[in-house]
Amino acid sequence: MRSGRSTRGRTALMRATALAGALQVLLPNPAAARLTQMELARVAVAPPPDARAPLDLAFTEADGERAVTLAAVAGGRPVLLLPVDYTCGNVCDPMLSLSAAALEATGLVAGRDYGFVLVGLDPRDGAAAARRMLAADLGAAPSPVRPRALVGTAAAVDTLTRALGYGYVPDPGTDSIAHPAAAILLTPEGRVARILSPLALNGRDLRLALVEAGEGRTGSLGDRLALLCYGFDAARGIYTPLVRRILAVAGVATVLGIGLLVLLLARAGRVRRA
Incomplete structure (x- = not known):
């Protein structure tokens, strides 16, 4: 009974976070959009109970264009996952740059303490489109926080987003995708730990979220003690004393x-x- 209440509480918390207004929905140009209200209602983040990413899913990494699985990308670390449209003309660019800045402000080390992963929602966008987005938003020079950008088949993207409860709708009329502006924090085993707003992240809160998702494998003793005195505010998407x-x-x-x-x-x- 206790574990059931815990699962239901965790699910309610994630759904409340997704619906609290912190997660903006990225919509196509209203002047040209042809999506109906019923279609737009499917654009949301609502992870099912005990939602987890299928870590055996195969994608292609944009840098080097080699095949990788989500398990290999995670590498036993907590992962901040951003589903994006690599040719998005709305808020995907600031989503990426703000998330990278917040991760750098955590003081944690990318690749050692956590993973930072992008997954393209449009299977028509190849590795070149992902590299163009990275270069435009983060620059061509090496960065201490550079995500691993993945592209996949329609089947792989559909399997991943369904497992995470991430709803999006392509708009053929504008050749774009309506999707939530959401960052999904995964545990090393792929379980959904938090749904965060990439447009409202800060270093302190993100560090605590990564330490919590890392289940003792990330961060310092001081971080774990801080979690005893802080709680996650689902309505505001931040940790509060x-x-x-x-x-x-x-x-x-x-x-x-x-x-x-x-x-x-x-x-x-x-x-x-x-």
Whole structure:
């Protein structure tokens, strides 16, 4: 029963995060879009219970154009996964640059403490399109935080997005894709740990999220102690101090303890008088 409540709570938390307004939906040009309201309603992030990425899925890495699996890319580390449209003309570019900046601000080391992965949603976009996006947003020079950009077949992309509960809709009229602006944080085993807004990430919160998703394999002892005093605010998509809550609980426990002590002393006095 406890594990069931935990799973339901974790799922509710992720869905609340996805629906709280922190995750913007990237839509095609409204003047040319032909998507119906019913189609747009499918554009959302709603991971099923215990959602996890199939780590045996094969993709092609843009740099070097070699075949890799998600397991090889993850390498036993927590992974920040960004589903993107490599030819997106809306917010995919700032999604990438802001996520890279937040990851650099964590102080963690890419490739050692975490993985940073892009997956193209449009199977028609090949490795060249992914490399153009990386060069435009992050520059051609080597960077301490450079994602591994993957392209895949329609079947591989569909399998991954279905497993993660990530809904998107292609718009043939504008040759673009309506999709959520969401970063999916995976544990080393591929389980969905958090749904984050890549447009509102900061180094502190992202570090704590990576440490939490790493399940003891990432970060320092101080980070793990900090998680005892911080909690994830699903509505705001950030970690907030729980000190007030802890103090409130401690205060109630103190009052109850004093009340119990007074009651025991009163009973002891009546026994002695008798």
